[in-house]
Amino acid sequence: MLLDVHGHQAYCYTGGKAFDPALPAIVLLHGAQNDHSVWALQSRALAHAGLAVLAPDLPGHGRSDGPALTTVEAMADWLIALLKTAGAGRALLAGHSMGSLIALETASRAPASVSALALIGTTYPMRVSDALLETAHTDEPAAIEMVAGWSHSSFVPGPSTAGPGVSVVNVARRLMQRMSARNPSGLLHTDFAACNSYANGEAAAASLHCPVLFVFGKQDMMTPPRSTALLTGAVKHGAVVHVDAGHAMMAEAPDAVRSALFDFAQSVPMRS
């Protein structure tokens, strides 16, 4: 589905079903240097389970036009506009990594638009090391190799977690390379800088009144579960699920993440 948001074309994957604003909505927000396809093993199932799915490509990512936005706050404003354009009503916002910060900030800015939050592979502050930030700036392909490695629990994961014959690590690597090819203006550094500079996470978390689900990967090296106390402590109505995976948990533990989202969606009052 293509929408016009702030004068630029925005692409949303809808899970193989036409988006129906009358249904309870779930929004799936990807992380840095990614696109909607990281949710492949959650989005299609959720759409066919009766939810209206919006999995957008952020500006400057994948099929969405426009320059990449440089702050989490700007991304949240963009998402609020997208939800309005789509006629989504109140939505469950699920975000991964950088996407989790966008979801958090959106819920803080527009609480009436958000029924619940699922923060996956998240932490706050989401600091990116100076060395990785610098590498993303000076040598994006090398930074992609680092992220591809650190995002997975193993280079040789168990068979077929993301489908028969699929190499989870190589899919992640190629997807980030594709984002670079489509947007060669330093996208990874832009995204990392946005994560690194986001300073409103604790206040945003404290302001939440909606239910919050945290999904953490037990082997996550990018946003380790041990680093999340500030965020989980600031949330009033939070629950935590740990899955057996690294940061790229939607691909490494697709069934566990999908089940967590589905169970959460069923447990919270969602109305269109």
Added chain:
Amino acid sequence: MSGPRHPGFDTLALHAGSAPDPATGARATPIHFTSSFAFHDADHGAALFNMEQSGHVYSRISNPTNAVLEERIAALEGGVAGIATASGQAALHLGLSTLAGAGDHIVASNALYGGSHNLLAYTLRRFGIETSFVDPRDIDAWRAAIRPNTRLLFGETLGNPNLDVLDIPTLSALAHAHDVPLMVDATFTTPYLQRPFDLGADLLLHSATKFLCGHGTAIGGLLVDGGTFDWQAAHERSGRFATLCEPYDGFHGMVFSEESTVGAFALRARREGLRDFGAAMSPHNAFAILQGIETLGLRMERHLVNTRRVIDFLVAHPAVASVAYPELESHPDHALARRILPRGCGAVFTFELKGDRAAARRFADGLQIFSHLANVGDAKSLVIHPASTTHFRVPAEQLAARGITQGTLRLSVGLEDADDLIDDLKRALKLAQKGA
């Protein structure tokens, strides 16, 4: 900044895609000899059929043993997904038919395995897919052959039988400038000698029967999606690749490039090609090929050592007119080979025997260790006379254009003791000369 250390070739060859069996602890990959897989419940079955969840339904489409092999080759090649097929020919057909249909066009090297040439020149033409054949070294010819309805360029990493080295960097740049992918047959090189995706190729296939299996036992093929080609961008610019970028009636209007940004090709190949053409690999064969891949690095090293010994012997023998092997300075692609095949040029090559067809037959019949048969990449050394076997359907003028004469012989050097191989060749060359 130092990043994570990625595992090496041999580690991936032994481990990628596998884990101890969760049910039994079996360390070797079990052979899942079953046609079908039970659903947890009705919802699970429906979700698997609708691609909402990952899992196995029916072994024509996927099987856990095959999946280990597929993931392993994807890891070794740097691709996003592999697909195991009944044979190398089936892998080629699956790759071509996923992209091309009636009215479409392919540009292919004219230095192909005879079976690949047959499929392209005769059989696919019957289904409305036309192929233009070009000299793989003539980049201008590749360029001139591309048409608006061209769907891919195709060649062998080492051409058959004279080992023309495919200039993958140049050809892939040409292909991409015209919004088409480059697919290569990497059977002769294996990922040990070359990783075509690193050089610019987008899709590749193996006859896994050869070096990957390595023991002349199982027939099988592997098709690998590099995840490098932007089908959607090419579709928007050129209108090509509707099979990947427009709704597919055969799967509830699925748009494969939306479902998977970098794996659309593999998704359609499995969900349409394996489903409908049905050329699936037996899990028994997948197991045999997995066993072979575990020692691929070790075997390729020994293949190279033996091949170089044999070539040194043949080059110096008075009964041998010429040897075609890119590691030799006399080969027209020597410089290119040094650049894109730095580890070596494999264990299959041709040489030209002085004398006529009868001399070539006496040579083949006189060998005792080399087996005279139609295969390559076995642990055991092999020989064949292309003009009377693999290329017998190719018209005489085309044979001559490819440098194949009645005296051309192809060797596949195995893992025996090199001295014994040389003695065997010495004896057969003497027999060939005696009858002259």
